[in-house]
Every structure is written in structure tokens, then in C-alpha cells.
Amino acid sequence: MNLNHQHTTSKGDTYCLEAMKTREHSTPTKKPTSPKPENAITIAVSSRVLFNMDLEQQIFEQKGMEEYLKYQIDHETELFKPGPAFPFIKALEAVNAQLRDLYPESEELFDVVLMTNNHAHVGIRLINSINHYKLFIERFCMTGGNSPIGYLKAYHTNLYLSADSVKVREAIEEGIAAATMFSSEKVTQVSETQLRVAFDGDAVLFSDESERIYKTQGLDKFFEHEKAHENKPLDHGPLKGFLEVLGKLQRKFYAKGHRMDCPIRTYLVTARSAASSGSRALKTLRAWGLETDEALFLAGAPKGPMLAKIKPHIFFDDQMFHIEGAAELGTVAAHVPYGIAQKLPPKKTKDAKETDSPPK
Amino acid sequence: MDPKVRNSAETKQSGSALVTAVSCHDIFDLSAHQTDYNPLPKGAAFSFISAVQAVNQRLVKHNENETLQFEVILLGKDCEEQIKSKIFDSAKHYGLKIGKFYFCSRGEFVRTLQANSVKLFLSTDRDDVYGALQAGVPAALLCQQADQQVQDQLKVLFSGDLIGLSEDFIDCLKDFGFSAVQIQNFKAAKGCIREFAALIGEMRKRFGCEDSPLHTILITVLGSRDVCATALKTLRGWGLDVDEAFCLAGAPRNPILTTIQPHILWDDGLHNMKGVSPLMGMSS
Numbered sequence: 001m002n003l004n005h006q007h008t009t010s011k012g013d014t015y016c017l018e019a020m021k022t023r024e025h026s027t028p029t030k031k032p033t034s035p036k037p038e039n040a041i042t043i044a045v046s047s048r049v050l051f052n053m054d055l056e057q058q059i060f061e062q063k064g065m066e067e068y069l070k071y072q073i074d075h076e077t078e079l080f081k082p083g084p085a086f087p088f089i090k091a092l093e094a095v096n097a098q099l100r101d102l103y104p105e106s107e108e109l110f111d112v113v114l115m116t117n118n119h120a121h122v123g124i125r126l127i128n129s130i131n132h133y134k135l136f137i138e139r140f141c142m143t144g145g146n147s148p149i150g151y152l153k154a155y156h157t158n159l160y161l162s163a164d165s166v167k168v169r170e171a172i173e174e175g176i177a178a179a180t181m182f183s184s185e186k187v188t189q190v191s192e193t194q195l196r197v198a199f200d201g202d203a204v205l206f207s208d209e210s211e212r213i214y215k216t217q218g219l220d221k222f223f224e225h226e227k228a229h230e231n232k233p234l235d236h237g238p239l240k241g242f243l244e245v246l247g248k249l250q251r252k253f254y255a256k257g258h259r260m261d262c263p264i265r266t267y268l269v270t271a272r273s274a275a276s277s278g279s280r281a282l283k284t285l286r287a288w289g290l291e292t293d294e295a296l297f298l299a300g301a302p303k304g305p306m307l308a309k310i311k312p313h314i315f316f317d318d319q320m321f322h323i324e325g326a327a328e329l330g331t332v333a334a335h336v337p338y339g340i341a342q343k344l345p346p347k348k349t350k351d352a353k354e355t356d357s358p359p360k
Numbered sequence: 361m362d363p364k365v366r367n368s369a370e371t372k373q374s375g376s377a378l379v380t381a382v383s384c385h386d387i388f389d390l391s392a393h394q395t396d397y398n399p400l401p402k403g404a405a406f407s408f409i410s411a412v413q414a415v416n417q418r419l420v421k422h423n424e425n426e427t428l429q430f431e432v433i434l435l436g437k438d439c440e441e442q443i444k445s446k447i448f449d450s451a452k453h454y455g456l457k458i459g460k461f462y463f464c465s466r467g468e469f470v471r472t473l474q475a476n477s478v479k480l481f482l483s484t485d486r487d488d489v490y491g492a493l494q495a496g497v498p499a500a501l502l503c504q505q506a507d508q509q510v511q512d513q514l515k516v517l518f519s520g521d522l523i524g525l526s527e528d529f530i531d532c533l534k535d536f537g538f539s540a541v542q543i544q545n546f547k548a549a550k551g552c553i554r555e556f557a558a559l560i561g562e563m564r565k566r567f568g569c570e571d572s573p574l575h576t577i578l579i580t581v582l583g584s585r586d587v588c589a590t591a592l593k594t595l596r597g598w599g600l601d602v603d604e605a606f607c608l609a610g611a612p613r614n615p616i617l618t619t620i621q622p623h624i625l626w627d628d629g630l631h632n633m634k635g636v637s638p639l640m641g642m643s644s
Contacts, residue, residue: 065568069569120601120603138584138585140588141604142604151606154618
């Protein structure tokens with residue numbers, strides 16, 4: 001029995017059992033079914049990236065768990081403000097609506113799961129806020145302090161977004177695409193109908209093998225190496241799988257004639273240069289049977305201004321330097337803590353237009 | 361005929377003790393050749409006893425006069441005489457603090473539970489658990505631990521969509537193919553778990569938010585997030601603020617259970633009722 005979902009009367013109306021609860025509803029309410037985890041594209045988000053919990057986080061850090069929980073319970077009916085992942089989640093729902101129109105029987109949809117370390121005491125406040133914003137999040141795990149990794153796997157999670165970089169790192173080590181998100185002062189308006197996702201190349205879509213060469217042997221060696229191995233596909237990085245599922249959904253739209261106005265658009269935003277090292281990146285994608293709608297080769301130029309033009313709902317990069325640069329200009333950027341860039345200090349240059357500037 | 365009762369020297373006569381009855385077959389391995397051994401080998405749910413004793417130890421540490429502790433009594437169905445002695449000796453050997461041992465016939469075990477103010481009956485045998493629930497005895501599944509390793513927390517899980525549904529709505533379930541008997545059973549199950557939930561809730565409050573030897577968990581399997589929210593509020597009203605909450609909204613339950621590894625699983629049975637009408641085909 002499916003308590004929250006469709007029941008068909010003799011007249012063919014569908015209504016959800018939830019509506020039966022009060023018996024006062026004479027008009028049917030339609031609530032879409034949550035897809036089965038193995039069919040869906042599961043996006044797990046923590047509470048702090050879904051909503052802004054900066055104040056509460058401060059209370060936790062300064063006054064401890066008991067005070068934090070007490071605060072949450074005392075303010076249970078107060079709404080949270082949207083967090084960094086909020087526009088991304090809304091865009092996922094917009095894509096779902098369009099997918100349902102075109103493929104009403106299909107379960108290949110985004111399924112957003114709230115995956116939080118939070119104590120269940122905070123549950124009611126979170127559900128109240130989810131209800132207010134009419135988010136389609138029916139599934140949640142409030143682990144009361146336990147690691148989310150087992151649950152991420154149980155839900156066949158395709159992407160995990162959290163404010164906690166330790167958990168994100170753990171997830172990546174377990175082969176789950178994941179990124180850390182941060183609150184930001186400035187956030188630009190993004191599309192409500194077209195989901196836009198931007199990816200860095202090395203150590204995000206691709207492995208960090210080439211970046212290692214740059215970091216340990218310098219720029220010249222990097223160019224040499226990339227040229228010599230131009231036709232050898234790079235190894236895959238932690239977000240390759242996510243690009244793959246986005247591509248799969250895009251093809252569903254193309255099949256119904258929505259190539260030009262596809263509600264999903266992907267971007268490669270790399271510091272590789274179009275003239276040289278960029279070639280290997282494109283050939284790798286092609287070898288994988290993947291593509292991005294746009295590929296931007298910045299040859300070391302800062303990514304911020306380009307991203308501000310693209311206005312993606314989320315941008316994945318493995319280097320905090322780029323994350324910060326993006327955020328400064330209002331782009332929601334998520335850090336992928338993977339590869340060599342995490343172990344060595346960042347190389348920052350003042351003038352990125354010089355030819356000997358770093359590839360990222 | 362009265363069941364044979366043996367009292368150990370450690371019986372606690374305490375009004376607010378959480379009297380928990382466990383089947384011998386779960387604590388010791390009583391299968392064919394294993395009973396040759398003395399002490400008996402550990403059973404599937406042996407680690408449960410260790411976890412319970414750890415909770416009791418912590419309770420007493422906070423307050424040496426603590427009366428709200430787990431009081432474990434052991435229930436043996438159709439046990440031969442020599443097995444009974446081995447059970448008694450094995451309990452002593454492993455240092456299990458067991459207050460009472462009840463040996464009765466299969467037919468009497470529900471009555472035995474009813475006669476002894478058992479706050480919770482635990483068994484790995486699903487039929488035993490539902491039999492007890494139908495007779496109004498609060499009962500839950502005792503889960504086999506994956507590795508027999510001792511977890512540092514006793515995990516008590518309520519799989520309770522019913523808790524999140526109002527009495528009126530449960531009545532409405534007849535419109536969805538459930539029989540009057542089934543609906544009565546749902547209400548009985550919900551009713552009799554309340555006291556146990558309240559006791560566990562009170563016990564949980566003896567510990568702080570972090571570093572508790574006792575962890576309480578709510579899962580709703582089929583209901584929407586609002587059903588889960590109502591269940592959280594209902595449990596709170598009964599005196600239990602759970603530590604962890606999961607809303608599956610139709611997702612399979614087993615992968616989540618495997619990750620949680622609860623010791624005690626109270627299941628309202630709503631999602632795995634046999635013989636329900638076709639539209640209710642959700643698997644758990």
C-alpha cells in the first residue's frame with residue numbers, strides 16, 4: 001500500500017491518501033509519486049545547504065549540542081531561509097515537471113533526499129520549512145550524528161551536497177559524487193526553467209593525473225605531457241557519473257524534439273587552453289560518449305567572470321581558489337575535495353593572462 | 361498450571377523497571393548439536409543482552425538508586441529438563457544479569473507474558489511477535505546483529521507509519537481493502553507500544569544528546585513527510601524524542617535497516633500485510 005500516493009476512484013480521479021486524512025477534502029489533490037531509488041537520479045542534500053542555518057551553526061559551535069537543539073525546538077515554527085543549494089533544487093523540480101509531461105510513466109526523475117547529520121529533534125522544523133517552500137522532498141535521513149555514508153549507498157545516491165567537507169571527502173572515497181557548499185553573501189538570479197550545471201575538468205570530471213604533473217613538474221612539462229598523450233583518454237574523476245546521468249536525461253528531451261530548448265544545459269569550464277591541452281579534454285569526453293553543451297577554455301584566466309555570464313545553478317571545482325573567485329561574483333560554487341590540489345598549497349597568480357600562468 | 365519460575369539472586373522488584381522478556385532460543389544457540397555444549401553457544405541476538413547491560417551500567421553510574429532500568433527475563437518454550445539447567449548455568453557463566461527464568465509450554469507463553477507485567481517481549485521469530493501483539497502484549501522483533509560485534513549503542517527502532525496516522529484515518533483504511541480485524545490489530549499494536557515508548561523515552565532522557573548508550577530511531581516506510589512529522593510529534597507527546605528519523609516514502613526498507621543495525625525493531629506491520637487488495641503492492 002502506498003500511503004501518500006495515487007488511488008483511483010471509479011470516476012478515474014486520482015487522489016492521495018494524505019487527502020483522505022481530514023475527510024474534509026472533496027477536491028482531489030494530486031501529489032506525484034516518489035520514484036524508486038534504483039530508477040531515479042538521487043540527489044542527497046544536507047540541511048545546511050538546503051537552508052541557511054548559519055545562526056544555528058554558530059550556536060552549536062559556541063554553546064554546544066544541548067543549546068543548539070533547544071534553540072531549534074524553541075524556534076520550530078520559524079522558517080529557515082533558503083541555503084546555497086536551494087536554487088539548484090528548485091531547478092531540478094522544474095526539470096522533473098517537464099520530464100513528467102513528456103514521459104508520464106517514467107521513473108527516471110530527480111529524487112531529492114534530505115541527508116542530514118542532524119538530530120531528529122530538528123526534524124519538525126525542517127519539515128515545516130520544506131512544506132512552506134513546497135519543495136518536493138519526501139525522503140529524509142536524520143542520522144542523529146551517525147555517518148551518512150551507508151544511507152547514501154542505500155539510496156544509490158548520484159550526487160551528495162553538504163556543508164561538511166569531511167563527509168564529502170568520505171563520500172568521494174566511497175565512489176559517490178560529492179561536493180562541499182558554502183553560504184554566500186552574493187547570489188545572482190538564475191533561471192527557473194533551465195537547469196544549468198558547470199564543471200571544471202581536471203580532478204572533477206577527469207582524474208587529477210595531469211594536474212599532478214603540473215603541480216610537481218611545472219607548466220611546461222604539463223603541456224608536453226598532454227600533447228604526447230592527446231589521444232589517450234584521461235581517467236575519470238568523481239563527477240563524471242553525474243555528467244553522465246545529466247546527459248541521459250538530456251537525450252530524453254532531444255528524443256521529444258527539445259534539442260534547442262532543452263531544460264538541462266551543461267558547461268565545461270576549464271583552465272586548459274583551446275589551442276593545446278584542451279584537446280585531450282574534449283577527446284576524453286568523446287571517448288566516454290559524453291559531451292557538454294558548451295566548453296570554455298580559459299587558458300588560465302579567472303573563471304569568475306565567465307561563470308557570471310553563464311549563471312549556472314551550480315559549479316563544481318576542485319580548487320578553493322576558483323570556488324572563491326566564482327562566489328565573489330555571485331555564482332554558487334561547490335568544492336570537490338579530490339586529488340592533488342587538496343594536498344599542496346594553491347598557486348595563486350596575480351595576472352592570469354600570462355602564458356606561464358597555471359592551467360587551473 | 362503455573363509456569364516453572366526460577367528466581368535468581370538478582371531479582372529486582374521495582375515498579376518502574378522496564379521488564380523485557382526475551383526468548384532463550386535467541387540468547388543461546390539451542391539448535392540440535394549445540395545443546396551438547398556447556399556453556400551453550402551464544403545465540404543470534406546475544407549481543408542484545410550486552411548492549412542492555414551497558415545501558416543499565418550507565419544508568420546506575422548517573423544515579424545509583426535508579427529504578428528505571430532494563431530488567432531482562434528469559435522465556436523458554438518447551439525446554440527439556442537438562443536444557444533448562446544448561447540455560448541457567450550458561451547465563452551465570454556469561455555473567456548475564458537475568459532476573460527471572462520462565463519455562464512454559466508453547467501454548468502458554470502468551471499467557472505467561474500477560475501474567476508478568478512484561479513491558480516488552482522480544483523475539484527473532486516474527487510469528488511469536490505478532491502473536492503477542494495480537495494478544496495485546498507489547499512486542500517487537502529482536503534483530504540479529506550482522507557481526508555479533510558489540511555496538512556501543514543499544515538501538516531501538518520504531519517502524520511506525522501507524523504512529524503518524526490519526527485514529528480516524530486508520531478507520532478509513534477499510535476503504536483501501538483492509539478488513540475490520542486488520543484495522544483492530546493496527547489500533548491494538550499502536551496502543552500497546554505507547555507505554556514502552558514512554559518508558560524508553562524517559563530512560564533516554566537520563567543521558568545527554570551525545571554519548572548516549574541508548575539510541576532511538578523512527579522510520580516511516582510508506583507515508584509522506586507529513587506522516588513522519590506527525591509520528592515525530594506523537595512520539596514526543598508520549599514522552600519519546602527520537603534521535604534519528606527516516607522517511608522512506610516508498611523506498612525499500614531493508615538497505616536502510618542494514619545500515620542502522622537496530623537491536624529492537626517495533627514494526628506496525630502495515631506495509632507487509634498479506635492478502636491486501638492489488639493497489640497496495642508496495643514492497644518493504
